Structure formats: structure tokens, C-alpha cells
Amino acid sequence: MEQEMMKVKKWFSENKNQGIRLLQKLVQEGSVRGNESKAQAIIIEKCRELGLELDMWEIGEEKLYNHPAFCSDRKDFSGNPNVVGVLRGTGGGKSLILNGHIDVVPEGDKEDWNNSPFSGYIEDGKLYGRGSTDMKGGSTSLLLAIESLIASGIQLKGDVIFQSVIEEESGGAGTLATVLRGYKADGAIIPEPTNMKLFPKQQGSMWFRITVKGKSAHGGTRYEGVNAIEKSMLVIQALQELEKMRNEKITDPLYEHIPIPIPINIGKISSGEWPSSVPDLCIIEGRMGVAPNEALKDAEKEMENCLRLLGESNAWFKEHPAKVEWFGAKWLPGDLESDHPLMTTISESYQTIKGVTPKIEASPWGTDGGILSNVGDTPVVVFGPGVTEVAHDANEYIEVDKVFECAEILSLAMMKWCGVSETK
Amino acid sequence: MEQEMMKVKKWFSENKNQGIRLLQKLVQEGSVRGNESKAQAIIIEKCRELGLELDMWEIGEEKLYNHPAFCSDRKDFSGNPNVVGVLRGTGGGKSLILNGHIDVVPEGDKEDWNNSPFSGYIEDGKLYGRGSTDMKGGSTSLLLAIESLIASGIQLKGDVIFQSVIEEESGGAGTLATVLRGYKADGAIIPEPTNMKLFPKQQGSMWFRITVKGKSAHGGTRYEGVNAIEKSMLVIQALQELEKMRNEKITDPLYEHIPIPIPINIGKISSGEWPSSVPDLCIIEGRMGVAPNEALKDAEKEMENCLRLLGESNAWFKEHPAKVEWFGAKWLPGDLESDHPLMTTISESYQTIKGVTPKIEASPWGTDGGILSNVGDTPVVVFGPGVTEVAHDANEYIEVDKVFECAEILSLAMMKWCGVSETK
Incomplete structure (x- = not known):
């Protein structure tokens, strides 16, 4: 897989600016609850550009409302769609869900922010704004990882199912809707802000x-x-x-x-x-x-x-x-064994790229992983580039380099997990 | 003054029902801040019926805003007038302000009320509703006292200045506006709910x-x-x-x-x-x-x-x-000496009607009396029929009999203070 990784690394080194620009645009569309549509539009545009099989829908079907894991006090989901983009594999490989949420929590007291809460301002390698770390940085890593493979001509055997969901911060109705629509897989990665640690267990x-x-x-x-x-x-x-x-x-x-x-x-x-x-x-x-x-x-x-x-x-x-x-x-808790093959795949990829073994901890917060694993029977690891400490805080930021580092690890993990097709 | 008092007592005994109806109508118009106009309309109608010299105006003149005692966070007073009705005396007597506020505090948690908060429902001699005790009961006593003198053909020497003001619950801008419009007097009575006690001092x-x-x-x-x-x-x-x-x-x-x-x-x-x-x-x-x-x-x-x-x-x-x-x-505090002539006048009237001396205490709350005395140089006694304990509470009520008892005492006090004209 060394040859493929060289291509991927080369692509990353040549595409820093467009990656940063994507993240910046996502942060600048402050997608607090009920206002997710404009940020989703950027995601949709990117999925189209990558040629993914697009599935967009307004959640709220009866099956969702009646599901025991459904909980939301939101009256109306219209106009703010869930987005799924599938990178279809050639067959014979394991499938992988890459899940990120587009909704962000409110900005809090504006006076505590040094810049506008949705500025996307960059200084000393940090990109600032509500949602930068939780979790538009992570979603950007997902999209860059997919793009790096496509641009490098690498075709996977298993399907990769990219998801940009609403409602994570309010109980996970968006991810629940993906499961009820049929999206399950052999594994899932959620790049919530773990400081690049691996979280096999999540607090509910x-x-x-x-x-x-x-x-x-x-x-x-x-x-x-x-x-x-x-x-x-x-x-x-x-x-x-x-x-x-x-x-x-x-x-x-x-x-x-x-x-x-x-x-x-x-x-x-x-x-x-x-x-x-x-x-x-x-x-x-x-x-x-x-x-x-x-x-x-x-x-x-x-x-x-x-x-x-x-x-x-x-x-x-x-x-x-x-x-x-x-x-x-x-948020349902998650409880994956630390030696699950998905853990091994990500750990090995991490070690290849970073040269050291990753830290493994339990997540201090709930994620949509609880729904994917408990309702969707999909093993989940939470692993992402954001800074846990600044999530939901004023002057939330993400280190831009970490977004790319995480994306590289994800590119390699996707190849290992889904398998690389020989046909091309 | 015994002959006049007999006429007045006779009038009261024959006019219970219309007095209760007046109070009920006032309570049913829930005059929370910004919605005082309908209750004021009832007051205005009554003043017209009594032939008082009416003065109605929307407060908010520059002089008011610039006064050091002015404090209000209300942006707009339009549509909710202050009302003053003067019963002109024949001359040579002391003048008296009778001041009541028309605004009531919000009703709080509706579930704590046994009936609708603005029902005016009567049971066991108690009339229920927000504002009944604080202080539409007191204002009703004022109007009934004035009416009893007019209906009994008794003419006073001094002027009686009846006031129905807005904004007492929010800092007294209504009463301050009356002072700045020139309304001062030799004494003032405010029938806030004192449980028929006399309050020469008021907490600011x-x-x-x-x-x-x-x-x-x-x-x-x-x-x-x-x-x-x-x-x-x-x-x-x-x-x-x-x-x-x-x-x-x-x-x-x-x-x-x-x-x-x-x-x-x-x-x-x-x-x-x-x-x-x-x-x-x-x-x-x-x-x-x-x-x-x-x-x-x-x-x-x-x-x-x-x-x-x-x-x-x-x-x-x-x-x-x-x-x-x-x-x-x-609310400015008030600090009248306990042996002030106005105290004596009310105490004596109380004793004549009730046969016992009144209790004298200090007010546990601020009233518009602080503005009348500190800004308007008008000595103030707070004395009224309401029940202190239920002011601002759910199931606020007033004992209907107390409204009439207070009114009778006020009728006599007005005759004593302003003097009865011999000319009629």
C-alpha cells in the first residue's frame, strides 16, 4: 500500500489551500439548529464535485418519530436536509460509514469572542469559529480523505458512506434517520474532537x-x-x-x-x-x-x-x-472492545503516518456513535482532529495541520478497511 | 359632622352592589404593564359620572425623563394614560391627594391559581384576582369615598385630587409625572394593602x-x-x-x-x-x-x-x-412623623368608624409615597383595605367588606382634612 500512500501524501501536500478554504466556508455558515441548510449546501456541492452517489432528504418520517431512540423537541426539520454521499466500491470489501454532524451549538456570549463567532479567522495555524472543532474540522478531514483517494486514482472494494447529519447536538435524530433509511456498515468512524485519540467507548x-x-x-x-x-x-x-x-x-x-x-x-x-x-x-x-x-x-x-x-x-x-x-x-452510550478490528485498522494507520501509537481513551461525551452501534449494529470508533477542550466554548478553534493529519490517517484506514481494488 | 356621616353611611348601605361591580370590572381588566388602558377607561368613565375635573395624559415628556427620580426601562407609554380627577373645593380648606396605581404585576404560574388570574370571582366575601388587593380594592375605596360625599350633597372646602397612575410597580414614573404636572397637596393618602394599618414610614x-x-x-x-x-x-x-x-x-x-x-x-x-x-x-x-x-x-x-x-x-x-x-x-423611602396632623385625622376617623384605634407600622415595601413626599413635598400616609400577604401571590384576593370600611373612614377623613363647606 506504500505506492498508494505516496500518491495520497503528494495530493495532500498540493491541496492544503483548497482544504482550508473548504473548512473556512463551512465555519462561516453558522449552522446552529434550524439553520443547517447553507452549510449543507457546501457539503452537497463538494459531494457532487467528487461524484459521490448523493442522497438528500428532509428527516421527519413517521418511522423516525415512532422509534424508541428518537428524541427531539424540534417541531420542523424542513429545509435543512440530511446528506449522504456514497463512494461505491468495486465489491468484496468491508463497508465504512464516515459520519459527521453539521449542526453547531449556539455561540454563547458574543463578547467573550475575540472575533466574530463565525469568522473562520486563521492565526498561528488555528482556524477560529463556532463549529471549527465540533465538528466541521472532522467533516473536512472526511471529505479530504475521500478526495485524496479519488484524485490519486485509488479504487476501494468496500463502499464508503459519507454522512453529514443534522441534530447531533440535540439527540441524534439525523443519524437515527440514516440508520432507518438503511445505512449500516461493517464499521464507522466519527471524527468528533478527540485530540487525535481513539475512543472505542463513549459516554452516553x-x-x-x-x-x-x-x-x-x-x-x-x-x-x-x-x-x-x-x-x-x-x-x-x-x-x-x-x-x-x-x-x-x-x-x-x-x-x-x-x-x-x-x-x-x-x-x-x-x-x-x-x-x-x-x-x-x-x-x-x-x-x-x-x-x-x-x-x-x-x-x-x-x-x-x-x-x-x-x-x-x-x-x-x-x-x-x-x-x-x-x-x-x-445519546446512547457506546462500548466497543479495544481490540476490535476497526480499532486495529485505525491504530495501525495512525502509527504508519505518525510513527507512534495513538492514545486510547473513553469519550467524555455522547456522540451519534451510540445510535450507529446500538440501533444500526455498526461498530464505531470516534477519532478526530478537534480540540476537546474548546468545543462549545468561546474562541473555539482547530489546528489546521491536525485536519490534514487526520485526513491522511483516514485515507490509509479506508484502504486497509475497505480494501484496494486491483482492477484499476 | 355626625349628620353628614349618617348620610354617608346610608349611601354606603344602599350602594354595595355597584361598588363591588366596579371593583370586579377593574380586576377583570388585567392591567399588567403596557396594558393599563382598559382598566383606566373604567376609571375615566367613573370620574366622568362623578363630574370630576378630568386630566388624562400620556406620560413621557422630556422633563420626566430628565428628572433624577425618574427610572424606568419602559420604552413607550403611549396609549396607557395617567388619569387625575379633581373634586374642586369651595376654598379655604386643606387639599388632599388620593393616589392609587392601576398597574398590576404579572400573574405568575397560572397553574397555581384556583380560578383564572383575572376572574374577579367572589366567594365567602373575598374577591379574587391579580390586582384585587394591590391595589384596585384601594382605588375602589377612593372612588366610593368621593362618590359617597357627592351623592350625600356634602361639599368640601379643600380640593380632593384623585389619581389613577401607571408604573407604580416599575418605579413610579406615573406618580412622578403627576408631581411634575403640578399636582401637590397638603396631604396624600395611598390605599396600598396595609391590612387597614397606618404606615407613616415606607421602605424604599x-x-x-x-x-x-x-x-x-x-x-x-x-x-x-x-x-x-x-x-x-x-x-x-x-x-x-x-x-x-x-x-x-x-x-x-x-x-x-x-x-x-x-x-x-x-x-x-x-x-x-x-x-x-x-x-x-x-x-x-x-x-x-x-x-x-x-x-x-x-x-x-x-x-x-x-x-x-x-x-x-x-x-x-x-x-x-x-x-x-x-x-x-x-422607590424613594418615606418618613412621616407618627404625630403629623394627617396621621391624627386618619386615626381619629378610623376610631370613629371602627371604635378602636388603628395599628401603626412601617411599610414593608416601597410605594409611590416616596415620590409624593420627597419630590412633591406632600406628606403621605399609606392606609388601605388590601391583604399585604397575598399581594403579588397566586389567588390574590381582597375582603370586600374591608373596601367599604376603608371607604367610610376615608369619607370622614376627607371631611375632617378638607373641611365641610357651610354654603350648601
């Missing part, structure tokens, strides 16, 4: 909404009421205790370097309508991490139990229990 | 907004970020300590029966855009009580100092100080 997660009651009153006689915000502070403290307790149980060595393997994140709080009134309702929303080998239902029960216990120690909560709903997003 | 208050910074990150690696909600919990704890410290300094015996004379109310909290992200910004809004003899500026300084101290004990706040703004509403 789900969103929760906790409703805390108070009793309203005029702020000048606040002692006549019960402040739902103050009561919520007790709920948050209980969740902090629960997180501690749950993480003490995690002993998997893949989590050795991760401070909190399955965090409980308090992501939103909202209470009160009027500064002079005691608020009678507080809504807390967040994300609960689920261990790779844990059932979502079991994790749900632990939180429900935690809130029930609050009622036993606190008279207010006994009369007015804090209630949890599991709404919106759910 | 002002709204604050505190901005707390965090550092965003993906919720799955929440340890890479700093949660603005968790940091806000420390700010709220500091405010609780500040409240305790400030109230320990209050020794005025008029506050003897009030658990927290000058409370700090946390009225709103808002943080986060996404359950799976660590929020980087949290906004807390609330109301700070100000002692009758305290300057607003001094109270502001105490809170600013409290937040500064947080920075001395906490590394995060040292780098990212919690910042306070004083926005929207401010």
Missing part, C-alpha cells in the same frame, strides 16, 4: 429538566413566600452530590485521565418574571452523563431517586417535590 | 441586576469550564448574608412585627442556552429594600461593597468580578 448522555416550585409573594414581604431560586440551589447541591457518588463507581482504566467520567452538567436555569416578586417556579435544565455500560433507564432512576430523597430531608420538597422530565436529547 | 427599594461570568465548555467535559450558575449560588449566599447584616441594624419600633424590615429579594435568574453546555453568563435580578431614613446611594454602596468582598475571598471573582447595575425601578 441525556437531557433533563427539573421543575422546582416556590410560593410567590411581594419582594418587600419576601418572608410570606418561598423563593423557588433558593430552593433550586438545594437541588443543584443534591445533583453535585449525585455526580460525585456516580463517578466514584467508575473504575474503567480508559477513564483514568478524565477528571469526571460521567458529569452532570447544569446548563440552564430560568426563574422569575419580576425583580420585586418572590418567584414561584424555577426550571433547571442540564445534561446527565451515562457510563458506556449503563442503561439510560438506570441513570434516570438514580436522579429520580436523588430528588425523592430531597423530599425526605426537607419539608418543602416533601410537600412540593422537585420533578424531573427527560426531554429533548438522548 | 430599588431593582438590581447582577452579572456573573463563567467559562463555557462542553457539558461532557464540564471541568474544562466554569459554571456561571454555580458561581451565582455564591453571589446569592453573599446577598443573604448582606440582608441579615443590614436588618440587624434596624431598631425602629414601627418594624417590631416585621420579620425582615428591608429584605433583599432574588426575583429572577437566567443563565444558559443549551443543556449540554457549561453556561458562561448568569443574570440575577432582584429588589433591595431601603430603610426609611437611608439614602438610596448608601444602600447601593453596601451591595457593591459586598460583591467586591466576594472578590477578595474567591479567586474566580477576583479575576471576573460580579457586577451590579441599578436598573428600572426605584
Whole structure:
């Protein structure tokens, strides 16, 4: 495969600029939820240029809504399609799904950004912008890897199924729709921002909404009421205790370097309508991490139990229990064995290109991999060029060189996994 | 004055139903901020029927905006007028302002209400609905008191200036506009819900907004970020300590029966855009009580100092100080001597009608009285029929009998204060 790799490497060395330009254009189309279409249009254009078999559709069919793994609070998916492009193999090889999501989380407080959140600005080898690391950099690696093979005249035996899906950040309805449309494979790679580590296991997660009651009153006689915000502070403290307790149980060595393997994140709080009134309702929303080998239902029960216990120690909560709903997003955990052939393929490719063995860890966040593996029966490895720490943060960036490095490793892994056709 | 009082009492005994109907109609027009016009239309109709000299205007003149006591975040006052109706005296008597606000606070969580929040439903002598106690019941007492004198053919020497103002709940721009339009008097009564107690002193208050910074990150690696909600919990704890410290300094015996004379109310909290992200910004809004003899500026300084101290004990706040703004509403405190002639007049009238002396306390909340006294040089007593405890709460109600009892006391007080003309 050395000859092929030389061609591929040559192609990469000659195509840096167009690769960077592709990533920049993708970042500049800020594809927050409900606004994915313009970034998808760039992906579609690229797939057409590469001659992939294109499949684009607006998700939302009845089968999707009725599937037990479906969870979304989005009312309307129209105008923002899922995109799949298939590089058909000559036959006889293993198939591979290459999955990236096009949706990005909101930009947060604009004042925390040094440049506009969707600038695509490049400095010191870093390309900045919401979505650069999570995960348009990874999707760019996928497209460049495919292009490098096509441009080098290398034909694969197995099919490569490139996917650019919506809704990853909100529960994976986009990837679920690909599975229900029939897209399964012998393996899948998702280039989420792993800092070039291999993640065979992924933390699952789900969103929760906790409703805390108070009793309203005029702020000048606040002692006549019960402040739902103050009561919520007790709920948050209980969740902090629960997180501690749950993480003490995690002993998997893949989590050795991760401070909190399955965090409980308090992501939103909202209470009160009027500064002079005691608020009678507080809504807390967040994300609960689920261990790779844990059932979502079991994790749900632990939180429900935690809130029930609050009622036993606190008279207010006994009369007015804090209630949890599991709404919106759910990511199934993933749990691939570390010596699975797909792991070996990627590890060997990594070693060939980089000269060292890759780090293997467990993913600190859920990905669409849970759906591909649990619903689609497709073994998944998460491996990508982004910087984990800056995902969802202000001044999110990706190191441009890593995008190309990852793409080269993926090119080699595709050849190893799908097989190179002798016919050409 | 016994003969006049007999006529007045007779009128009240014959006019219960129309009085209740007036209050019910006022409550049913839910005059939350920006929607005061329909309730004002009922007031205007009543003033016309009584033959008062009507003055209606949309506030918002330059003089108002430029006044140091003006504070409002409302952009547009058009369509929701202030209303003043003057019952002109024959001359030679003291003048009296009767001030009520037409605006009501939002209804809160509708599910906490047994009936619709603006039902005006009556059961067991209580009339329910947002604004019934705060303070359409009081305004109804004012109108009934005026009507009882007119209907009984009693003419006063001094002018009675009835006012139905907007914006009391948001900082008093409505009452400030009446003062700037020239309405001042020898005394003023504001029938806010005092449970029929007399309040010569009123707590001042002002709204604050505190901005707390965090550092965003993906919720799955929440340890890479700093949660603005968790940091806000420390700010709220500091405010609780500040409240305790400030109230320990209050020794005025008029506050003897009030658990927290000058409370700090946390009225709103808002943080986060996404359950799976660590929020980087949290906004807390609330109301700070100000002692009758305290300057607003001094109270502001105490809170600013409290937040500064947080920075001395906490590394995060040292780098990212919690910042306070004083926005929207401010109510000046009021501080009338307990033996002021207006106090005596109302106390004596109370004793005549009820046979016992009234309770005298300090108001646990700010009223427009601070503006009338501080800006308008008009001595103010707050005295009204509503139930303090249910103001701003779900299932707010007023005891209908108290509305009439208060009205009778006010009728007598008006005769005593303004003097009864012999000419008729």
C-alpha cells in the first residue's frame, strides 16, 4: 500500500489551500439548529464535485418519530436536509460509514469572542469559529480523505458512506434517520474532537429538566413566600452530590485521565418574571452523563431517586417535590472492545503516518456513535482532529495541520478497511 | 359632622352592589404593564359620572425623563394614560391627594391559581384576582369615598385630587409625572394593602441586576469550564448574608412585627442556552429594600461593597468580578412623623368608624409615597383595605367588606382634612 500512500501524501501536500478554504466556508455558515441548510449546501456541492452517489432528504418520517431512540423537541426539520454521499466500491470489501454532524451549538456570549463567532479567522495555524472543532474540522478531514483517494486514482472494494447529519447536538435524530433509511456498515468512524485519540467507548448522555416550585409573594414581604431560586440551589447541591457518588463507581482504566467520567452538567436555569416578586417556579435544565455500560433507564432512576430523597430531608420538597422530565436529547452510550478490528485498522494507520501509537481513551461525551452501534449494529470508533477542550466554548478553534493529519490517517484506514481494488 | 356621616353611611348601605361591580370590572381588566388602558377607561368613565375635573395624559415628556427620580426601562407609554380627577373645593380648606396605581404585576404560574388570574370571582366575601388587593380594592375605596360625599350633597372646602397612575410597580414614573404636572397637596393618602394599618414610614427599594461570568465548555467535559450558575449560588449566599447584616441594624419600633424590615429579594435568574453546555453568563435580578431614613446611594454602596468582598475571598471573582447595575425601578423611602396632623385625622376617623384605634407600622415595601413626599413635598400616609400577604401571590384576593370600611373612614377623613363647606 506504500505506492498508494505516496500518491495520497503528494495530493495532500498540493491541496492544503483548497482544504482550508473548504473548512473556512463551512465555519462561516453558522449552522446552529434550524439553520443547517447553507452549510449543507457546501457539503452537497463538494459531494457532487467528487461524484459521490448523493442522497438528500428532509428527516421527519413517521418511522423516525415512532422509534424508541428518537428524541427531539424540534417541531420542523424542513429545509435543512440530511446528506449522504456514497463512494461505491468495486465489491468484496468491508463497508465504512464516515459520519459527521453539521449542526453547531449556539455561540454563547458574543463578547467573550475575540472575533466574530463565525469568522473562520486563521492565526498561528488555528482556524477560529463556532463549529471549527465540533465538528466541521472532522467533516473536512472526511471529505479530504475521500478526495485524496479519488484524485490519486485509488479504487476501494468496500463502499464508503459519507454522512453529514443534522441534530447531533440535540439527540441524534439525523443519524437515527440514516440508520432507518438503511445505512449500516461493517464499521464507522466519527471524527468528533478527540485530540487525535481513539475512543472505542463513549459516554452516553441525556437531557433533563427539573421543575422546582416556590410560593410567590411581594419582594418587600419576601418572608410570606418561598423563593423557588433558593430552593433550586438545594437541588443543584443534591445533583453535585449525585455526580460525585456516580463517578466514584467508575473504575474503567480508559477513564483514568478524565477528571469526571460521567458529569452532570447544569446548563440552564430560568426563574422569575419580576425583580420585586418572590418567584414561584424555577426550571433547571442540564445534561446527565451515562457510563458506556449503563442503561439510560438506570441513570434516570438514580436522579429520580436523588430528588425523592430531597423530599425526605426537607419539608418543602416533601410537600412540593422537585420533578424531573427527560426531554429533548438522548445519546446512547457506546462500548466497543479495544481490540476490535476497526480499532486495529485505525491504530495501525495512525502509527504508519505518525510513527507512534495513538492514545486510547473513553469519550467524555455522547456522540451519534451510540445510535450507529446500538440501533444500526455498526461498530464505531470516534477519532478526530478537534480540540476537546474548546468545543462549545468561546474562541473555539482547530489546528489546521491536525485536519490534514487526520485526513491522511483516514485515507490509509479506508484502504486497509475497505480494501484496494486491483482492477484499476 | 355626625349628620353628614349618617348620610354617608346610608349611601354606603344602599350602594354595595355597584361598588363591588366596579371593583370586579377593574380586576377583570388585567392591567399588567403596557396594558393599563382598559382598566383606566373604567376609571375615566367613573370620574366622568362623578363630574370630576378630568386630566388624562400620556406620560413621557422630556422633563420626566430628565428628572433624577425618574427610572424606568419602559420604552413607550403611549396609549396607557395617567388619569387625575379633581373634586374642586369651595376654598379655604386643606387639599388632599388620593393616589392609587392601576398597574398590576404579572400573574405568575397560572397553574397555581384556583380560578383564572383575572376572574374577579367572589366567594365567602373575598374577591379574587391579580390586582384585587394591590391595589384596585384601594382605588375602589377612593372612588366610593368621593362618590359617597357627592351623592350625600356634602361639599368640601379643600380640593380632593384623585389619581389613577401607571408604573407604580416599575418605579413610579406615573406618580412622578403627576408631581411634575403640578399636582401637590397638603396631604396624600395611598390605599396600598396595609391590612387597614397606618404606615407613616415606607421602605424604599430599588431593582438590581447582577452579572456573573463563567467559562463555557462542553457539558461532557464540564471541568474544562466554569459554571456561571454555580458561581451565582455564591453571589446569592453573599446577598443573604448582606440582608441579615443590614436588618440587624434596624431598631425602629414601627418594624417590631416585621420579620425582615428591608429584605433583599432574588426575583429572577437566567443563565444558559443549551443543556449540554457549561453556561458562561448568569443574570440575577432582584429588589433591595431601603430603610426609611437611608439614602438610596448608601444602600447601593453596601451591595457593591459586598460583591467586591466576594472578590477578595474567591479567586474566580477576583479575576471576573460580579457586577451590579441599578436598573428600572426605584422607590424613594418615606418618613412621616407618627404625630403629623394627617396621621391624627386618619386615626381619629378610623376610631370613629371602627371604635378602636388603628395599628401603626412601617411599610414593608416601597410605594409611590416616596415620590409624593420627597419630590412633591406632600406628606403621605399609606392606609388601605388590601391583604399585604397575598399581594403579588397566586389567588390574590381582597375582603370586600374591608373596601367599604376603608371607604367610610376615608369619607370622614376627607371631611375632617378638607373641611365641610357651610354654603350648601
